[in-house]
Amino acid sequence: MRMRTVNIVLAGFGRVGRAFARLAAEKSDLCRERYGLDPAVRAVFTSNGGALGEGPLPLGPYLGGGGPEDIKGAEFWRQGLRPDIAFATIEPGVLVDCTPSDIKTGEPALSHITSAISRGWHVVAASKGALVLKFREITDLAAKRGVRLRYSGAVGAALPALDVGIPSLAGTEVLGIEGILNGTTNFILSRMAEGMEYDKAVQEAKDKGIAEPDPTMDVDGWDTACKILLITNAVLLTSFGLDDVQVEGIRGISHELIAKAAQLGKAIKLMGKCSKESREDPWKVDVGLALLDPGHPLYGIDGTNKGITFYTDTMGAITVAGGKSDPRGTGAAILKDIIRIYL
């Protein structure tokens, strides 16, 4: 098998970025043997510096707990170094963007992604901000430059929502989409269905490392909104922005209500939805609580699990569920995206 080296520029060295780098090392034999690919992380950047190697960077000692802080002590680290230098000097491969998602400015991902595409690099994004704000601009730019843009990790970690929503449904008309796309809120609602109060369930999610210290993006529905927005734009070729999404979260919901639904054999879930009244109407995208009967394909999606159902004209309803929500699961989704760019 012909071996192909894939140069990787990694932007962001937080939990996801490091999980991906660990996985790329761990899976290098598999990548070579099964896919003829040799992924080489040639550069890493954080908000205030970076590293650029002649070959693969010796990241081993920095893939543990310390993260962005630790790597600054590395011999190869350069304060103030910016990704542009990597895109300009290394043979184009893949930018892996794992920077924090900023849905107000899209930065720093937006600058990284546009710069990478302009230089002929493929892009795999795990961050949401740039894609949510400039979806059509970025996809058009990638198409024009002839590079691939993939973002499985941004819409649901290891849940293959886009794989099922696009290639698997080729030739169908999608009639609607419904997803449980945020593991944190689903965990909270599952605990509340067992009788726990909202504040306690949120605290447990934080204690277990499921929720971030500030869970606003999750509990107010914005993470779900970003995901259903990206999935809708990708699957239905729309150009919605966050302003077009009606968003309702789970904050302050009464646990009596949820427990009562559970007693009646139903489930209350935070759903991202894309729907229309009839075929002629425009699509509506919204996020809010939904009461599901046991016959609903997403009824059994409990705890931190996620799932998404696509309703089609010719294939009926197809649901995909599961997939790890943790940084390792997102790292695995990034690796999958890279492999598929070259297959």
Place this chain on the structure above:
Amino acid sequence: MRMRTVNIVLAGFGRVGRAFARLAAEKSDLCRERYGLDPAVRAVFTSNGGALGEGPLPLGPYLGGGGPEDIKGAEFWRQGLRPDIAFATIEPGVLVDCTPSDIKTGEPALSHITSAISRGWHVVAASKGALVLKFREITDLAAKRGVRLRYSGAVGAALPALDVGIPSLAGTEVLGIEGILNGTTNFILSRMAEGMEYDKAVQEAKDKGIAEPDPTMDVDGWDTACKILLITNAVLLTSFGLDDVQVEGIRGISHELIAKAAQLGKAIKLMGKCSKESREDPWKVDVGLALLDPGHPLYGIDGTNKGITFYTDTMGAITVAGGKSDPRGTGAAILKDIIRIYL
């Protein structure tokens, strides 16, 4: 968009073949506008004759109820015409094989498929026999000749089992596979869970057109065995044959047992499984009844629904479920396979 005509030779004109031909006509605008493809059914063959057109065949009047009998009355029908003439004289496109599955000889699919591949035609198979008997030979031949071989419809109609099992799991190690892959037996078991006796449930399945007049292949587990075998060979790059699969069906199972499991909140399902005791052990493929707890990802797959779970090292468990099991669903899977060959 550049338009590309895709010449199609359709072998088999039963329920699936006709459903596919109807769908190809119905979806021709979508194929052109979204994918730049113009699928043209240029030839149709049944066991005792065929038709070959200068352009797309005027199949419209023959897509209804009558099937293979009706089309023999068509002006363009030639008694005794064989597919080889089509592969030799038309610019290569896709052989769509919808002939009946014969798991003893693999014919007539085996002859059609090898002849098509040798002439540089891609193959989309909805029939199982040839693939079950000669999986590695056929895939090797296709690889050598540089053509694509797809068979989504053969492993679960519109359920995208292979899409999730191969591209979506790229870079993972698959640790096991479990699937409810036969809608007929799952329907029968679902009715029995409600208290119905086996014979009555089988009769209802026949009356509703879910089961065939002779449901042996389904109730004795052979349909499930063929599907889990093909999925295992495709996903895990194994070369199992039917002799390697331990097969147990549902015939004569006691309805008291099933109803009792349902009362205890569990479900009894006919599962196709690929598993191993530890990483070093060889894979075992089997079909048999399994008792599922509510937490199992396939617990909620009821009625004629199907579903499959892939267990992986880095992405956790991923389950895909649903997708129509009828000829139209299989036709949609064939159309998807064709589109993806050219994308």
